[in-house]
Amino acid sequence: MTATMTEPRTRTRSVPTPRVYRFELVKLVSQWRVRLLVLACWAAPGLFVAAVAQQGVLPSDTLFGRWMHATGWAGPLVVLGFAGSWALPLLTSVVAGDVFASEDRLGTWRHLLVTVRSPRRLFAAKALASLTVLVLLVLGLVASSVVGGLAAVGDEPLVGVDGHLLSSSDAAGAVLLAWACALAPTLALAALGLLGSVLLGRSPMGLLVPALSAVVMQLAQMLPLPVALRLALPGYAFVSWNGLFADPSRPGELLVSVAVSLLWAAVATTAAYLIFVRRDFTNGAEDGVRRRTLTYGVLPLAGLLALSTAAVAVAAPSGDEGGEGVTQAKVQHEVSTVFAHLYRLQTQQLNRPAVTEADLQVSTACDRGDGQVDPQGPGNDWRCVVTWHLPGAPAPGTAVYQLNITSDGRVMADGDGPKEVNGYFLVHTSVGDAPNPLWQFDAQIPLLAASPS
Template sequence: MVGLDGQTIGAGHAAALVGIAWAYAAVAALGFAGVGLFGSIAMGRNPMGLLLPALLAFLLDLCQMLPLPVPVRMALPSQPFVAWRGLFSATPQIGPLLTGLVVSLTWAVLATAMAWLLFRRRDFTDLVYDGSIRRCLLAGVLPLALLVGLTAGVLAGTGQTGSGITRPKVETAVSTTFGHLYRLQTAQLNRPDVTEAQMAPSAACDKGGSLVTDEGPGTDWRCVVSWHLPGAKAVGRAIYQVDVMADGRIVADGDGPTDVNGYFVVKAPYGTAPNPLWQVDSLIDLTSHK
């Protein structure tokens, strides 16, 4: 299995990571389960109570697409559902994983506590009353919104600001992934193996030209990757058009040269094979200060 940074993951290790990811997602779902419990008690027979988790998930999914500041993004209970991807990086991204775990458990505890308090005060003898929207907003939405604000404030105090996407992070992600995938392409072409240390790949990236600050998500990133093979005098170069998404995911499309990353297949000794360098995927740790 090929990881998010192009590294090769063994079958046993991959199976363990998948199991951990599923367990992590199950814990992340507890926050939404608490919201569902609160909604069912607050709104009684009204089906909207059970639809609250789905509505919340839809709204948060829209928020995930926006270039939110890192503290706000990490404070949302939907972030853990994408944070598990950090397990499949060459260096596991522990920061978002731990933050998401704490946020999910806090949401679960707070929503369940509010549901319990509301349950104790609810009059179940009234067959007509299905709950108050005002009470639902005051007892549910307001405390959870305050929790998001408090969590974002705490995270901001640790120095996490902006979108978390900077030029050094993009360059490191692209060059690291390129180095791993270059070795994979070398094996496909039956060439002598070369290590990442021998290649010393580096990337020079730019966003939108000299008039635009090199930070933040966008489809206007462009990177030139350079590397050097042992015994060769020339320095190899490959160009990528890079799409950096707000959640830190990177998709880089090869733009040449053709025999390196400019075409989707390569001519291997056994025939044509998919070119691993044609499209490069990676993931930025938004919480990293590097």
């Protein structure tokens, strides 16, 4: 009788996701470009806000830019506006746009899969590592800009988009909430970066997907699009936070745009995941560009855009025939509201008898192109005449404003007399000259239906 000996079988087990996540996170943070971005995000915004606050010329073409001398809470909002347009798309490009393509260029997929033994866990680890780094960068932008603004100017009340004063605590809460909401479109761009990195394989063009997507969405927001289509693009969440700074707060557009951004993030991430787990890693020539690009990449996002546009059009109409959201009634209401609040602020500056908005009874009449153009839609040919009443005054006061209204509902009003009210940049106060709040002001028209007339 002969005995046979068998060697014990060794069971191969997949590496746990937390270990893979830590490994991928260390890989990302070890890159010199990521470290440089972390340093820039935690230092540059504070230095920028502090420097601008000491200058005589303010970025008045940016929402809240004209108030950077008045309060430290304006600086973080100026940084948020810049970050939504440029910084965050570039950050997502660097962090998420190359996270998969770099493995193709280095030829390390086989080694990773032999070690991890699970494409699903590898995808989850890379996605979570990218998300962690992006959150760290956004936290740096917030913390640096807030510290820089408060250190340079101080914790003073903030003038909202409708001219009312937010207390320091209210301003702080609204600023932090606005930045938190900006994470939603950042996640959407990051998901597009993951999708581009998976689809384009060895090509570094995946780096450009988030940035190009952001540029396309910015160009689209500059066009006179229907409100439903405007809100169906994830980039609108970078500007819809301004409704948080009105009284009462107008979170409608923000909630819609945040929900849309999260849907885009979910769909794009799912598409990247499905393409990644179906990839044949045994083929050395495999670079990720397959017929599945159309099936899992383009069609789901196009379908999402169409469905979300239809859903917004039905659930949240704009209230005007053109669907652009800018109507004569909304413009008149918004200008009246802002003027009433800022007139009270000017009254306090000049130590005049206190009045209330109810006392002033402000009304506004607006037209376009000297009455030759239909008074709705964006344009720089709006003209408004504001009328108000002072208690005991024999006649009402009037002031003229020339308005430039952009496609996203932002109003930039330039005073056109009388000189005692809005004709000069400065007003003479008991403590010296101070900026005249009625000379020029910003406002924000809610694009969804409908502001009261």
